[in-house]
Amino acid sequence: MKKHGSTARLRIDAAACDGIGVCAHLASEVLELDRWGFPIITARDLSRGELSAATRAVRACPRKALWIETAEVPAVAERAPGVTTPS
Numbered sequence: 001m002k003k004h005g006s007t008a009r010l011r012i013d014a015a016a017c018d019g020i021g022v023c024a025h026l027a028s029e030v031l032e033l034d035r036w037g038f039p040i041i042t043a044r045d046l047s048r049g050e051l052s053a054a055t056r057a058v059r060a061c062p063r064k065a066l067w068i069e070t071a072e073v074p075a076v077a078e079r080a081p082g083v084t085t086p087s
């Protein structure tokens with residue numbers, strides 16, 4: 001059996017952001033604001049619940065400065081421990 005999936009991370013174009021902070025109010029699970037009101041995004045994969053919050057923030061951003069980057073996780077053969085593959 002092979003396993004595969006995808007990961008998602010929230011990204012920001014800092015040059016486009018105006019720092020008003022609408023995003024952090026809508027998605028406090030994945031964003032917080034620095035002392036100047038600009039969002040800080042954690043560099044980690046989003047959970048399913050966080051993905052929903054991040055999507056709200058992306059849709060609400062008036063500057064289109066946020067987006068969700070997805071990546072496919074390659075399929076990995078699932079093997080029992082100790083079983084080797086012939087070379």
Ligand code: SF4
Binds near residue numbers: 012018023061
């Ligand atoms: S909503 Fe958009 S423009 Fe406003 S602070 Fe967040 S990322 Fe920046």
